[in-house]
Amino acid sequence: MALITPDKWGALPPRKTRPFHKSSVKGIAIHWVGVQVNGDSAEITRSIDRYHRETKGWWQIAYNATIGQDGRGYEGRGFRNRSGANGSGRANRSHAALCLLVGPGQKPTDEMIHATRDAISAFRRLFPAALEIVGHRDVKKRTECPGDYIHTLIRDGVFDPGETMPGETPSTTPTSGYPVPNRLLKRGDRGDEVAWLQYQLNKHGANLKIDGIYGPLCRAAVIRYQSNNGLVVDGLAGNKTISSLIGAAL
Ligand SMILES: [Zn+2]
Structure with a gap:
């Protein structure tokens, strides 16, 4: 399923964007919210967008996309633009940030896993050589994100959309x-x-x-x-x- 575009979920226009450069993009870093979240995934995404703009003072939501437990995916910065969520300029240039809308004690649903694979497929259509799927903690020191459970799923290849070549x-x-x-x-x-x-x-x-x-x-x-x-x-x-x-x- 395609990601829901920012105009459809009610994002404000970005103050600024910077595109990825193909030569520096390596893959996707998976994040979580870090606190338990429940309810409408569009509303959760809007509240993250507000928090990043108003409290953090960033250009827009820092994630390239968010994925809800209901299997809905939301385009944040989109996959053409650099991330703002990985914790360093270097990591924001090398990895798109995909945020699973869960926190401690919340396991990704099957719908969430399938939507995540679909989003990673869409990313790979833009950057076919950028095959890394890592956790936020793999590109930034001293963060628990995305939690041990999701990190194990990443290492087991659960979010990999598959390797069959066109x-x-x-x-x-x-x-x-x-x-x-x-x-x-x-x-x-x-x-x-x-x-x-x-x-x-x-x-x-x-x-x-x-x-x-x-x-x-x-x-x-x-x-x-x-x-x-x-x-x-x-x-x-x-x-x-x-x-x-x-x-x-x-
Ligand atoms: Zn994170």
């Missing part, structure tokens, strides 16, 4: 005619053996696109399978993990 057609083969891996599989690997792994993980509750690419979501699914099955949790599909999946498949 023009690639994901395989939709419904049954496993894929070869059983006879080597260690890890992030970045590609091929039919990875498709086998994805197919088996889906039988254990994962919801992976069977595209033969060992991306962050595939790694996160391996981690979940390992921790559910008493295996060493390392995100690598080695002998023990593959044997366990074969055993479960028999």
Whole structure:
């Protein structure tokens, strides 16, 4: 779903904007509000905009976009303009700031996660090489933002919209005619053996696109399978993990 534009959610016009330079953009930094917030996501976004303009004296809302628990996304500065929320000029030039409208004790809803992936896809259409997805704390010292829980989701690749490149057609083969891996599989690997792994993980509750690419979501699914099955949790599909999946498949 497309982001709701500032005129639609009632932002005031920015006092000033500065565009990103393609050569310095590295990716997205995910933030949270830091205090529990509930209610209408448009109203929460308007109150952040007011706070940033009036109390902080900034040009406009400092986030490039905000995402509500209801799955609605709001364009703040937009993805063409530099962020103002990352805590340093350098980080504001390198990472767009995406704020999840949650605080301590509030877990992102599925709708929020899907809307975040959609927003990151939109960002990547502008900056296809800027693939980093990090937490605010990864680009600024001494901040808890976006909290430990969301930070773990980021590291597990939950917000990554996927790595299928334009023009690639994901395989939709419904049954496993894929070869059983006879080597260690890890992030970045590609091929039919990875498709086998994805197919088996889906039988254990994962919801992976069977595209033969060992991306962050595939790694996160391996981690979940390992921790559910008493295996060493390392995100690598080695002998023990593959044997366990074969055993479960028999
Ligand atoms: Zn933050």
